[in-house]
Amino acid sequence: MxxxxxxxxxxxxxxxxxxxxxxxxxxxxxxxxxxxxxxxxxxxxxxxxxxxxxxxxxxxxxxxxxxxxxxxxxxxxxxxxxxxxxxxxxxxxxxxxxxxxxxxxxxxxxxxxxxxxxxxxxxxxxxxxxxxxxxxxxxxxxxxxxxxxxxxxxxxxxxxxxxxxxxxxxxxxxxxxESMALAYSAGAQRYFTPASFQELWDVLDAHPEARFVVGGTDLSLEVTKRFTEPPLLVSLEALPVLRTLEPRDGGHRLGAAVWLTDLEDYARGTCPPLERMLRYFGARQIKNRATVGGNLCTASPIGDLAPVLISLGAEAVLLSRTGERRMALEDFFVDYRRTALRQGELLAAVEVPAQPVGARSLAYKVSKRRELDISAVSAGFRVVVDAAGQVLEARLAYGGMGPRPARARRVEQALVGQPWTEERLEAALPRLDEDFTPRTDHRGSAWYRAQVAKNLLRGFFQETLESPSPRLEAHHSATVQVR
CATH class of the missing domain: 3.10.20.30 (Beta-grasp domain)
Structure with missing residues (x-):
């Protein structure tokens, strides 16, 4: 066309x-x-x-x-x-x-x-x-x-x-x-919106240097702020399978092209940690276009979805002409703004497994403004505690603490096998300094980030004493609520 x-x-x-x-x-x-x-x-x-x-x-x-x-x-x-x-x-x-x-x-x-x-x-x-x-x-x-x-x-x-x-x-x-299918060119620029995977693979074979786009809330800033003109864009918006949003095997399948507005509606009542993070993710206008895959594939160390999904044990589903491959979402991020995607491959979905019995899980975001702001530190936590009060598993994921979202593995090791008590948590917290070496920038100093990261774990302990995954209260003023 x-x-x-x-x-x-x-x-x-x-x-x-x-x-x-x-x-x-x-x-x-x-x-x-x-x-x-x-x-x-x-x-x-x-x-x-x-x-x-x-x-x-x-x-x-x-x-x-x-x-x-x-x-x-x-x-x-x-x-x-x-x-x-x-x-x-x-x-x-x-x-x-x-x-x-x-x-x-x-x-x-x-x-x-x-x-x-x-x-x-x-x-x-x-x-x-x-x-x-x-x-x-x-x-x-x-x-x-x-x-x-x-x-x-x-x-x-x-x-x-x-x-x-x-x-x-x-x-x-x-x-x-109406169909969004499009093969459009103007001057040296081209824009494709394939309506099937066969069309997509053909476009990628012919144009392996193409960049993917769906909502454009990140990529469009290159146009409006840096005045760039990307020569070749391929939109994934017209592929319905990428917008799958449904329960699956006790967990959830989140299509990469799902709008965050729809994900927020879905998470309400089904996944409190996701609901909490999405509440302060961005404005309604942003969430009406931003997508799951867009937030993850930019591989920003302060992307808000990554920590909570990593803490929930999510798996990335990657798709190419040759088929599907899967990996733990934490392995999807390989470095600053770099993912494990290969040429001709896309992120099709994220699958969140059924959560273990005894799991306590929440997500947090700390920023200078309450709404419509970028995180200084974000976190997703899941701790599984048995009937005797012992920690069976700990998944503590952070954003803003390094070049990519990552787990605090040394703190996790210090908690597993120990009683889930305030004393044991305090004893494990110093190991967070071994897990991360945060940077100082205009959003916060290294000291501030390190202190906030520890305080979020303290808040998580207090907040999950009465309920394993409490929802935000009606008149909340932040993602942390400790009475």
């Missing part, structure tokens, strides 16, 4: 010859002249660029989701429906989210308001905003410097789940998914 094809505010758009690394934000403002969508940070932090995209969730159901248009490359909306703030007004009448924002004095200078309104639009059509903290999570990706958040949050509470019979409700009920 030599042109991009998508729907913009219900109007079919076909565009040839545009750079495949042109962001949706720049297209809206510079070519479509829809300037209600604003540019603030160009990295997914402020929410001024928020639009709504009609997607399919992990179950294949249509959903309307708020997304940062500054992080969406234009080919990522192939076959989809995109709505901007200009689409809210219908029949000359403002949408209810606009009316609620205006009547509640939720706007002053107005720069952030279009993005706020589009985040509210998603809230308006969500059916699961049944706890107050979810309203905070819905809106935390929208920065407003002058109004203050009280009227904005009040507006969110007023529209949450209302689901009015608007054009978006009609689109949700009437739209049928």
């Amino acid at each position: 030599d042109r991009l094809r998508f729907y913009l505010n219900d109007r079919l758009i076909e565009e040839p010859g545009l750079s495949p690394t042109l962001t949706l934000l720049r297209y809206l403002r510079d070519r479509a002249h829809l300037v209600g969508t604003k540019e603030g940070c160009a990295e997914g932090d402020c929410g001024a660029c928020t639009v709504a995209v009609l997607e399919q969730d992990a179950k294949g159901a249509p959903v309307l989701r708020a997304i940062n248009s500054c992080l969406l490359l234009l080919p990522m909306v192939q076959g989809k429906r995109v709505y901007t703030v200009e689409a809210l007004k219908e029949g000359g009448k403002p949408h209810m989210v606009q009316e609620v924002l205006a009547s509640g004095l939720g706007s002053q200078c107005g720069y952030c308001t279009p993005g706020v309104a589009m985040a509210l639009l998603e809230a308006c059509h969500r059916k699961d905003l049944d706890e107050p903290w979810k309203l905070d999570a819905q809106m935390c990706g929208n920065l407003c410097r002058c109004t203050g958040y009280r009227p904005i949050r009040e507006a969110a509470a007023r529209v949450a789940g209302v689901g009015p019979p608007d054009r978006f409700a009609r689109a949700l009920s009437e739209t049928r998914p």
